[in-house]
Amino acid sequence: MKPEMQTGQSPRHHAFAALAGLLLGVALVKFGNPVILESKIQTPQTFWEFFYQPWPVHWGYIFLGATASAGLACGKLKPVGSRWIFFLPLLWLAWQCVSATQTVSPELTRLTLLHFTATVGCFYLGWFALAEVRDLRLFWLGVLAGFFWVLREGFDQRFGGLESTRQYFYLYILPQLKEPPVELMRKMSTNRIFSTLFYPNTLAGAILLFLPVTIAGLLDWTRPLKPGSRGLLIGFFVCAALACLYWSGSKSGWLLMLGLGGARMWHIQILAAWRKWILITVMAAGLAGFFIRYAGFFEKGATSVAARGDYWKAAGQIFLGNPVLGTGPGTFSIPYQQIKPPESEMARLAHNDYLQQASDSGFFGFLAYIAFISGILWVLYRKSDINIYPRRLALWLGIAAVCLQGFSEFNLYIPALAWPVFLFLGYFWETASAHFVSEPSKPMYKPNGND
Numbered sequence: 001m002k003p004e005m006q007t008g009q010s011p012r013h014h015a016f017a018a019l020a021g022l023l024l025g026v027a028l029v030k031f032g033n034p035v036i037l038e039s040k041i042q043t044p045q046t047f048w049e050f051f052y053q054p055w056p057v058h059w060g061y062i063f064l065g066a067t068a069s070a071g072l073a074c075g076k077l078k079p080v081g082s083r084w085i086f087f088l089p090l091l092w093l094a095w096q097c098v099s100a101t102q103t104v105s106p107e108l109t110r111l112t113l114l115h116f117t118a119t120v121g122c123f124y125l126g127w128f129a130l131a132e133v134r135d136l137r138l139f140w141l142g143v144l145a146g147f148f149w150v151l152r153e154g155f156d157q158r159f160g161g162l163e164s165t166r167q168y169f170y171l172y173i174l175p176q177l178k179e180p181p182v183e184l185m186r187k188m189s190t191n192r193i194f195s196t197l198f199y200p201n202t203l204a205g206a207i208l209l210f211l212p213v214t215i216a217g218l219l220d221w222t223r224p225l226k227p228g229s230r231g232l233l234i235g236f237f238v239c240a241a242l243a244c245l246y247w248s249g250s251k252s253g254w255l256l257m258l259g260l261g262g263a264r265m266w267h268i269q270i271l272a273a274w275r276k277w278i279l280i281t282v283m284a285a286g287l288a289g290f291f292i293r294y295a296g297f298f299e300k301g302a303t304s305v306a307a308r309g310d311y312w313k314a315a316g317q318i319f320l321g322n323p324v325l326g327t328g329p330g331t332f333s334i335p336y337q338q339i340k341p342p343e344s345e346m347a348r349l350a351h352n353d354y355l356q357q358a359s360d361s362g363f364f365g366f367l368a369y370i371a372f373i374s375g376i377l378w379v380l381y382r383k384s385d386i387n388i389y390p391r392r393l394a395l396w397l398g399i400a401a402v403c404l405q406g407f408s409e410f411n412l413y414i415p416a417l418a419w420p421v422f423l424f425l426g427y428f429w430e431t432a433s434a435h436f437v438s439e440p441s442k443p444m445y446k447p448n449g450n451d
Helices: 003-007 011-030 035-040 047-052 057-072 084-100 106-128 137-176 182-188 200-221 227-248 251-266 275-293 295-299 303-321 333-339 353-383 390-405 415-433
Strands: none
Touching: 011 057, 011 137, 011 415, 035 057, 035 106, 057 106, 057 415, 084 106, 084 353, 084 415, 106 415, 137 182, 137 200, 137 227, 200 227, 200 251, 200 390, 200 415, 227 251, 251 390, 303 333, 303 353, 353 390, 353 415, 390 415
16 A cells, blocks of 8 residues: 555655654764864764764754755644744744844854754744654654664763774874863763763763653554563663663763653553552662762762852853843853853853853843743643653653753753754644643544654
């Protein structure tokens, strides 16, 4: 039977779904660095450099443009009603452009604005085109392939590849860097894995975002298998992801994954009578393991926490000095270098997406961004039917976790995380908004391929 006869859609819908999934998969593998470091990423010259090294982010813009062009052939404009949340990404982006007129670094702002435009474009691409695709198997296949490659690279680094990467870096890459980022030097000097992402905490963010929906997808796709084979396959994938999270050494990743597990258990109806005690037990065990695992970190004074405190304090000072327009998108490092204490580490980003919005683009930029993220997550949780369909709940949990991690990281400035988050939000908003309900526990429609 032809695909369009099975799903009622033309091959262009399937082509777009495949391209969108491939875009996110490639972003995970090749576009895992902050966009403000674009000048530090060398264009691959040989086949092996092309295969192993990260790619310049402008290649990603070309890929995204091709995907958007394919989306035009199958997308559909829909009425959005009076829900103001839908327009907040455009307002936020418009204010970034206004702030750019007073930037202290035109080059950093140019790189950041290009990325922000692509990121907002992903939101509307998810709303306009991805939400029109009924059969998302090709889309999730590309995402799963990229996520699998990230885990494979994580295992490779853990079992010998990290040392080889470190030697290559010190011999060939470091001599060409005039001012190597502090985060880059730190990640190359430890045994914490980072896979294809910028540094270990970015890897943790990718696992937080993609693992929940991957589990939900595998539970669905493996239904034809025997229970034993099905459990073995899913268990292997979950253990591999959790092992990479553990080897990344991400403290926030550990705690957020613990929260993800607790939130998912809370929504399992068959555990309703016992879930309170099960959650208490699981949380206690997880927190105990956390403090045992990182006892040495706290004994040393939690240096990374103290460093983030310096960044956040500086972001507040920068905001107070530039409350309306900020210093320009992506420019935190310029004023921070001037006001940081001599003993503090240099940083190019504030390690807090929300505070950096305040310092870079002023109060309105901060307000528009945090209102969009918190507003859309709140509405989707309270008004949509995620309590009925596991994959929707898994998608919401992954997005919420990586947005929470944004309070201590710079995920917004990394295409591998920002693009999928906004694409998922656009898709989720459209597929859920038509079925907003007053009581999320009451089924309102029959699920289709999007669920």
